[in-house]
Amino acid sequence: MTVDPASNTMRTHRAKRLGLPGVIHELIRNRVLYILVLPAALYTFIYGYITLPYMAIAFEKFNFRTGIFSQWVGMKNFQYFFKSTWAATVTRNTLILNFLFIVIVYASSIVLALLLNEIRAKRFLKVSQTVMLFPYFISWVVVSYMLQGLLNTSTGLLNRVIVGMGGAAVSFYSTPGYWYVILILLRVWKYIGWTSVIYLSVITGIDESLYEAAYIDGAGRLQSVRYITLPLLLPTASILTLMEIGRIFYGDFSMFYAVIRDNGSLMPVAEVIDTYVYRTFKLTGNPSLSMAVGMYQSLVGFALVFGSNTLANKLYPEGALF
């Protein structure tokens, strides 16, 4: 019998695709490696996978005694949510606010990174970076008190300045109209330093000889920024941003709940899906309704994350996280 080379490669190919004995052999051979990954895998199994069956309670009338096997009510919880005005409100707020957060932080951080890159005084650079990075590390609870200190109607610094300049004090905490701007400024305040430091380190990684060549060819400072720095920075910056866009359906609970708390008059503009899920859960004591909203978030959120990650991998294969 002659050995056909094609079937030979087929056989080696099959040997590579492990059967059950192969799996056991691999687990034994690299047992130390699998023991090392075990704690993380177990943790992920509990919080990432065991949680999944609980989603069924979105279709049930939940009862803590019967748990996951409570009475089946079909789509009733979803109907309740989508018939309420909250469905549109929280969807709109989450999408618009997150989109503005991402785009404005992205744009301002790129500008700041380019400016920082131009600075020759090393000491000034270091001090300003340290100062601008600082807000990133401060908790949203502290930030919420800081904001009160600025915006409080009678004692707030900002209102004192407004009054001092002859204006009338503004009652920020009962005027929803200001809050898109306030939240965006807060977001920029917290993240501009952090994001620009990451972008700056990308810029400093750019090959110096490119700039020398451009200088010899007579390019000015602005031209080298326009034709070297930006084109080399944008792929990395874009991929990080695209990843964030994917998470656009997830509001930052820690931010919104600390800053807005239970202030009903600001909810029309500042209630996002995450805080709404929480409030439904805590206040109505109805986990099923909350789960229905959560499932809406999980499914749409998944589609967006998956879409943006796929797109990111297509556009910038070398930057893929996974």
Place this chain on the structure above:
Amino acid sequence: MRRRFTISQALTVAVVSLIAIFCLTPMLMVLMTSFATERAITVNGYTLWPAEWSGEAYRRMFNSVSKVPKAYWVTIRSTLAGTLAAVVMSYCAGYTLSCPQCKFRNGLALYFYITMIFSAGLVPWYMVNRALGLTDNIWALIVPSLMFSPFNMYLVRNFLRGVPDSLRESGLIDGAGEARIAFTIYLPLATPVLATITLFYAISYWNNYFNAVMLVNKADYYPLQMLLFNIQSELSMISNMMTGVSLTPPKESFKMATSIITIGPIILVYPFLQRYFIKGMVVGAVKG
């Protein structure tokens, strides 16, 4: 050549300074107001320089009825224990995923990745924690949500992938086992990325109040952030009870002082780690 751009250089410094002031001023206001007397705050509002100075808020924070020291201790314990567990778990998993001889590394990477892009949400999370008994105890602040992040594991993996494979081979030739290689050869090399994820984990533990909001009802287990979160309503309750008493306790300055105390350790630690964590972040997240 550079001298031509002194005007633009000055302009750049000016703009950056403005942004730095924008970042610093609100926190400066918090710091200064924490040292103001309550009367000065009522009269002058929040300021960058108090008209009347007082350390009363800080003294009150550490008197015998204060809840701050206890909450501090809760936060310190959960942050230390949680960060240690989290860093060890992330390093071990990241190490395995970076090993070319691990045949299931791609399958495992997918296994972790799926949980990053699809989450069951708040309610199942709560149910699982309840089932595990993670309510009203210190473990509720340590285990849920914070103890392992696949993102940090990927940072470790990406960093370790940059280490030449010949190191492992020479270790094997010298007769070291896989565990020895992981902890005596690779671990010291991974210092920058470990510093980065240590900082990430420590900050998220320190700043977390979500776990307490969801899982802790007993004030005994309130971390600092939760105490601070509740301080507003608690203080207005106390001052309502004390109407008629001539000496009102400092309210605004107490809030600000607690805020300052809460961020204190971060200020102390972060300049040291800053250098490391930018480096680790860049190598881990932004490959080549």
